[in-house]
Amino acid sequence: MEAQDLELLEKYASSDPELKTLWEEHMLYEKQLEKLESKPFKTPAEEQEVKALKKQKLDGKTRLHVMLDKYRNM
Secondary structure, eight states, X not given: OOHHHHXXXXXXXXXXXXXXXXXXXXXXXXXXXXXHHTSSSOOHHHHHHHHHHHHHHHHHHHHHHHHHHHHHTO
């Protein structure tokens, strides 16, 4: 994420619970993905979990960027 986006998050997350929740979810998905992707071998279930987490993370990131665009244009 860009520095400008991180600054906006710091500035508005405390007053916007939806923005804060999206950011926390994004970070949680990232940590879960790092943990799974660090494994040298993954079970088929873990591979499916990685795909699902990536989709959730992308969806959340898209929504996060929409909200940040709103704050950028204020």
